[in-house]
Amino acid sequence: MNIDEVRRIIRKKEIKKSNPLSRFLIFVILTLITLIVLKSNPDIKKSFKEKVLSKNFSFAKINKIFKDKFGSPIPFSDKISTEPVFSEKLDYKEASKYLDGVKLSVDKNYLIPSLKEGIVVFIGDKESYGNTVIIEGTDGVEIWYSNINSSIKLYDYIDKGTLVGEAKDNTIYLVFKKDDKILNYEKYI
Numbered sequence: 001m002n003i004d005e006v007r008r009i010i011r012k013k014e015i016k017k018s019n020p021l022s023r024f025l026i027f028v029i030l031t032l033i034t035l036i037v038l039k040s041n042p043d044i045k046k047s048f049k050e051k052v053l054s055k056n057f058s059f060a061k062i063n064k065i066f067k068d069k070f071g072s073p074i075p076f077s078d079k080i081s082t083e084p085v086f087s088e089k090l091d092y093k094e095a096s097k098y099l100d101g102v103k104l105s106v107d108k109n110y111l112i113p114s115l116k117e118g119i120v121v122f123i124g125d126k127e128s129y130g131n132t133v134i135i136e137g138t139d140g141v142e143i144w145y146s147n148i149n150s151s152i153k154l155y156d157y158i159d160k161g162t163l164v165g166e167a168k169d170n171t172i173y174l175v176f177k178k179d180d181k182i183l184n185y186e187k188y189i
Helices: 003-011 020-040 042-053 059-070
Strands: 094-098 101-105 111-113 118-126 130-137 142-146 163-167 171-178
Touching (some): 020 042, 130 163
Antiparallel strands (some): 094 101, 101 171, 111 163
């Protein structure tokens, strides 16, 4: 198979219909090519660090593009059936404005569901918010879940309604951002 045939297959999206192993191999090849280019060229490596690792980079958008073009990179993922263990709507007693977002009064040790699907792009401490998990949705909206204990990991993919964490006390903070602009929380909760 030559390069023209590969391009033709990609253009026609025949890869989606093809063997799941082919999709996985394409994912591995693209990853290896990226790593080789980064390793061999210091200028590209520096640029990559500045643009991807130092700034907010939308891994959710890259994931969506890859899935649209090639399907899931995991072989046979369409054969695996998963049922959500935790699926809950956000339930709170009171909401009030707090800094860039909203402060919600919840029950002690409340289990917090994800409001949207996306990728975990940050886990750590944020000033005035406490322990924070940031999930970037496929639409580019970042949701900060703060003042929580969480066992999810960085770059995990989270479905809507999935358990994000547990409230540390009876208060959680939510912030909604897109392109570094604060969004009105009332639209999302």
